Amino acid sequence: MTDKSKKSTESNASNASDLEFERPITELEMKIKDLEALSQSSGMNLNGQLNPLKARLDKLIQDVFTKLEPWDRVRVARHKERPLTTDYIQLMIDEWVELHGDRLFGDDPAIVTGLAQMDGERFLLVGHRKGKTTQDKIACNFGCAHPEGYRKALSKMKLAEKFGLPIVTLINTPGAYPGIGAEERGQAQAIAMNILEMSRLRVPIICVVIGEGGSGGALGIGVGDRVNILQYAYYSVISPEGCAAILWKSGDKAPEAAKALRLTADDLQQLALVDQVIPEPLGGAHRDPAGMAQILRDALLAQLRELKRIPTDRLLEERFDKYRNLGNDASVLAPAGTASPADSTSSSSPEKASEESAG
Amino acid sequence: MAMGWNRFRKKKDMPSGLWTKCDQCGAMIFKRDMEKRYKVCPECDHHFVLTGPERVELLIDEGTWIEEFAELSATDRLHFVDKVPYTDRIEKTVAKTGRNEAMIIGSGQLGGRPIVLGVLDFAFMGGSMGVIVGEKVTLAIEHAEREKLPLILVTSSGGARMQEGTLSLMQMAKTCNALGRFDSAGGLYISVLTHPTTGGVIASFAPMADMVLAEPGALIGFAGPRVIQTTLKQDLPPGFQRSEFLLEHGQIDRIVSREDLKEEIGRLIDFVKGPVVRAREAKVAEAEG
Ligand SMILES: [Zn+2]
Numbered sequence: 090m091t092d093k094s095k096k097s098t099e100s101n102a103s104n105a106s107d108l109e110f111e112r113p114i115t116e117l118e119m120k121i122k123d124l125e126a127l128s129q130s131s132g133m134n135l136n137g138q139l140n141p142l143k144a145r146l147d148k149l150i151q152d153v154f155t156k157l158e159p160w161d162r163v164r165v166a167r168h169k170e171r172p173l174t175t176d177y178i179q180l181m182i183d184e185w186v187e188l189h190g191d192r193l194f195g196d197d198p199a200i201v202t203g204l205a206q207m208d209g210e211r212f213l214l215v216g217h218r219k220g221k222t223t224q225d226k227i228a229c230n231f232g233c234a235h236p237e238g239y240r241k242a243l244s245k246m247k248l249a250e251k252f253g254l255p256i257v258t259l260i261n262t263p264g265a266y267p268g269i270g271a272e273e274r275g276q277a278q279a280i281a282m283n284i285l286e287m288s289r290l291r292v293p294i295i296c297v298v299i300g301e302g303g304s305g306g307a308l309g310i311g312v313g314d315r316v317n318i319l320q321y322a323y324y325s326v327i328s329p330e331g332c333a334a335i336l337w338k339s340g341d342k343a344p345e346a347a348k349a350l351r352l353t354a355d356d357l358q359q360l361a362l363v364d365q366v367i368p369e370p371l372g373g374a375h376r377d378p379a380g381m382a383q384i385l386r387d388a389l390l391a392q393l394r395e396l397k398r399i400p401t402d403r404l405l406e407e408r409f410d411k412y413r414n415l416g417n418d419a420s421v422l423a424p425a426g427t428a429s430p431a432d433s434t435s436s437s438s439p440e441k442a443s444e445e446s447a448g
Numbered sequence: 449m450a451m452g453w454n455r456f457r458k459k460k461d462m463p464s465g466l467w468t469k470c471d472q473c474g475a476m477i478f479k480r481d482m483e484k485r486y487k488v489c490p491e492c493d494h495h496f497v498l499t500g501p502e503r504v505e506l507l508i509d510e511g512t513w514i515e516e517f518a519e520l521s522a523t524d525r526l527h528f529v530d531k532v533p534y535t536d537r538i539e540k541t542v543a544k545t546g547r548n549e550a551m552i553i554g555s556g557q558l559g560g561r562p563i564v565l566g567v568l569d570f571a572f573m574g575g576s577m578g579v580i581v582g583e584k585v586t587l588a589i590e591h592a593e594r595e596k597l598p599l600i601l602v603t604s605s606g607g608a609r610m611q612e613g614t615l616s617l618m619q620m621a622k623t624c625n626a627l628g629r630f631d632s633a634g635g636l637y638i639s640v641l642t643h644p645t646t647g648g649v650i651a652s653f654a655p656m657a658d659m660v661l662a663e664p665g666a667l668i669g670f671a672g673p674r675v676i677q678t679t680l681k682q683d684l685p686p687g688f689q690r691s692e693f694l695l696e697h698g699q700i701d702r703i704v705s706r707e708d709l710k711e712e713i714g715r716l717i718d719f720v721k722g723p724v725v726r727a728r729e730a731k732v733a734e735a736e737g
Contacts, residue, residue, distance in 0.1 A: 265651075267671030267679050272689055273697045277650040277670035285624040285656050289632065304608075304617060305651040305670070312621050326608045326617040326648070331675075336530035336610060350613045351526045360525070362614050412625035413586070416579045416615040418525060 108164050110153055114372065117146050150372040157321075159353050160344035163329055165321040166300045170375040172382065174201060174216030174259045174299070180382035181389075182214070183207055188245055194274060197238030199229045199266070200310070202245040205257070207386060210393045213249035215242045215310050216259035219300075232301070233266035236279035239309045243283050246290055255293040255393055258310040263328060265306030280309040287312035288412055293396035293404060295389060297367070298322045299374075302352075314408050315392050316362075318354045319385075320369040324362070325352035362416065470494055472665075486706045495663050495706055497643055499545075500552040500569030503602055507565060507710050508556035516555070517587055520580050521548035522573075526613050534611040541573055550575045550605075551584040555591065558600070559714040564592040566601045568649065575605035577649055578612035582619025585653055589626040593635055596728035598717050602640040603654045607647015620652035627656050634723035638713055641668050641691070641700065659716055660700045662691040663709070668700075 107115050121142050128135040157165065165171070178185055184206035190196040198218055205214040217234065220226035242258075249256050265276055287294060287310075294313030302311070302324030318324060327335075332350060333342035351357075354366045367388050370377035396404065467476050473492035482489065486506055487496040498506065504513060521542070528534040542548060550572035555564050566588040568575040577585075585601065592599035608616040630637065639657035641650070643666035651670055654660075662668060669689035677684055687693050694700045704712045717725070 265670065267676045269676065269680070269684065269688065272669050272671070272676070273693075275655075275697070275699050278655045278699060280651040280670070281620075281624060281653070281656050284621055284652060285628050285631075288621065288625040289628045305620065305648060308617060308620055309651075312625075324614055324617075326613055327610055332610050338531075346530075349526070349528050349530060350610070352614060357614060360615060362618055409625060409629065412621050415618045415622045416525075416612075417583065418523065418579070 108161070108168065110157070110161060111372075114146070114150055114153060117142065117149060121146065147371065150376075154321075154372055158344065158348065159323075159350075159356075160329060160347035162321050162353050163301075163323050163343075163347050165373050165375075166323050168373065168375045170378075171300055172374050172378040173219050173221065174261060175218060175221065176378055177216075177259060177299070177382055177385060178203075178205070178214070180379055181207065181386040185214075188248075189241075191237045191241035191244055193240055194237040195235075197235050197241055199232055199234040199262070200238035200242050202241055204254070208390055210255075210390060212255045212257050212393065213245055214257050214259070215245065216299075217262040217307075217310070219261060230266050232262040233264060234262065234306060234309070235266050235268075235271050236274040236276050239265075239276075239279040239283050242310050243279075243286055246287070250290050250292050253292060255295065255396065256290070256313070257389060257393075258294070258296045258313065260296060260298045260302055260307045260311055260324075261300035261322075262303045262306045263301050264303035265309065277305075280305050283309045284312055288408065289405065291401050291405065293393070293399075294408075295392050295396070297385065297389070298324050298363075299385075303328060312412070314396055314404060314411075315364045317365045317367050317388065317392075318357060318363045319367050319374060319381075320354055321373050322354060323347075323352040324354075324357055325350050360416070471496070488706050493664065493705070495643065495665060497570050497604060498706075499571050500547065500550075500567045503567045503569075503642075504552060504554075504556075504565065506706070507558055507600070507602075507713070509559065513556040514554050516553050516591070517584055518552075519548060520584060522578055522580050524611070525579065525615055526611070528611040528613070530611075537573065537611070545569070545572050547572060549580045549584065550577075551581040553584050553588040553591070555595070555597065558710060558717070561598070561714060561717055562595075563598045563600055563717070564588050564595070566599075568601075568603045568605050570604040570606075570644075573609065575603070575649070576607060576609035576616075577605060577619050577652075578609035578616045579619060581609070582616075582622045585619075585623045586626045589623070589630050589635075589637075589653075592637075593630045593633055593724070596635075596724045598636045598638065598721075598725055599630070600638050600640065600713060601653065601657070602642060603645045603649050604642045605645055605647070605649040605654075607649055617648065620648050623653035624656060627653055631656075631658075636717065636720060636725055638716055640704075640709065640713070642666050644668070646670070646672055655699075658720070659702075661702050661704045661709075661712070662694065662700050663706055664691055664703050666691045668694055 124135050124139055182205045185203055187203035201218045202215050205212055217232045218229045219232035220229040246256055296311050296313040296316045298318040300322050304326055329343040329347035330340050332346040334340045357363045358366050370380040374381035466479055468479055470477055470489040472494035475491040477489060487498055522538045524534045550569050553566040566585055637657045639654055639660045641662040645654055645668045667689055673684055691703050695703055
C-alpha cells in the first residue's frame, strides 16, 4: 500500500475520473459490460462466465476499499463523482425551498440554505456547495465559503430556531476562503460566531461530514447534537498538503501527513470526536449516489425522530456537556466539574521579565 | 564612538547583550530603555512580542497573581511524528520555556480589580491551541463564571496545533461552547489581540468578547498572508491584516498601546462591569455591611 500511496501523488494530474487504485475495478467492469453486450447481441447465455466475474468484481472492490490508506480516503472524499450537497437535495429531499442571502452583504453560493421536508419531517438544511460544472465550481469557489456564507447560515439557523425547526448541515469544504475580501469582512469572526451560536441554538442540530471536513470552514456549520461522518469522508485541522508543507517542508509528503493527522472516519470515532460513522455503498458513495442518498436519508430520519423527543433543556445540556469535554482524555483530565482549582493550584509571584528576551 | 558602535553591534546577537535592534525601524535600542516601555521601541513604537509571564506582569498588580493548572502539560494523543516526534517537540519547548503549555491562566488584581486572566504564550510552540490549551481557556472561562469576575484573555497564536489533529480543531468548539454559557450568564469578557493572532484562535474564542482590543501593528487574520498570497497570486495591500486594517474594517473596538493597556482595561471594566460582576460586588458590599 505504501507503493500505491506514492503512485497516487504522482498520478494526481491524470484526467481519468477514477483514482488509480480503482483502475483494476474499472477494467473488470468494462470486461463484464462487454460480455453482457455480447450476450445481448448474440443471444448467447454467458451467465456461466459472467457470474464468476461479477463475484470477483465485488470481492475486488471490497479488497481495494478495505485497504485504503488515509491519503487514499482523502482522495475518495474529493472524488470528482462523489455526491455533493446539491445531489442529496435532489435525491433525498421530498420538498425544498431555497432561501438566499445574509441580509448584510451578499448571497454566497458556497453555502446553500433552505427549508426541507423528508418523509413528513420538516427541517432547515444548510450545506456547503462545491458546484458540479466548471462554471459552478468557480462560482462556488470550490466550496470555500466567505463570511457572508457563514452569516447566511446563521441567519437561517436563527429562523429555524424561532419556528422550532431542527437543523441538518451537510459539510463538504476544503476550508473557508482565504482572500482579501474574506478577511476584510471578518472571516474569523463569522466562523467563531457560528460555532458559539450553534452551541446554544434551541433546536436539534444534526451535522454530517459528507466529503471534506476542512478545518474551521467545516466547523463553522459543524456544531450539533449529533455529528456524523460518511465512511470515506475526512475531517481535519488542516489539509494533508498544508500540513506536509509546514511540518515536512514538502507538499509531496501529504500521504504521510494524512496518516499522522488521524483524519479518517474510523480515527475520529475512536477519538470520540464524531457520534456516528455512516456506511457508504460498496466502493464508496460515488459508485452509487442514489444508494448513498437512501442510507443518509434513513440515518437522518432516525436521528431527527430521536432528537425531537428530547426536551429542549435536556438537549442543550447534553450538547453543552458533550462539547465541554471534547477531546479530553479521562486519564489526563478529570471530567469537568470534578476538578477544583484548589486541588491543583500552584501559586507563583510574577516572574521578572527576563533580561535575555528582548524580542 | 565608531568603535563602541561596532562593539555593541557584535554583541546584539548575544542573549545577554545590553543592546538590541528593532525589527521594524532597525534602530539600536538600549534594552533597559525598552524594558521600561514594556518592550516597545522608543524610536518607532514597534511592539515586540511579550512572553506569557511578561504579559502577566504587565497586567497584574505585583504579589496578587495566583496561577492555576500550571501542571497541565501538552499530551501526544495521536502519537504524531513528522520530521520530529511531537513528544520531542514538547520536551524541548518545556525545557526552553520552563512551562508545560502555551496557555497561562490564573487570577489576580488589575489596578485593584479582581479579574481572571488567560494569556497565550507565543514562545511555546507559536501559542498554538491543542487539547490542553483549549481546556485551560475553558477552565479560565468557568473560573470567571463561578467567581463572577471579569475575564481577560490575551492572545498570540499561529492557530490550532497540527500535531493534535482534529482534537485541536474541536477546541474551537469547546472554548466557544463555554463562552456561550458565560455570555448568557452576563459575564464580562474583554479580549486583547496581540501579534500575531491567526487561524483557529482568531476563529474561535478570541473575537467572541464583549469588547475586542488590539495592540498596534499586530497581525490578525483567519488565513496567513502567505496562504492568501499563494492562493490569489497577487500582492496584498499594504497594512493588510494589521490591527489598523481591522479597525478600519470594523472588526475590533480599539487599538491600545501597550503602555496604556492595563489602565484602559481597568477603565472598561469600571464602565460596564456586567450583571455578573455587579452581582459579586453587591454581595461583597453586603458582607462588609
Ligand atoms: Zn523601532
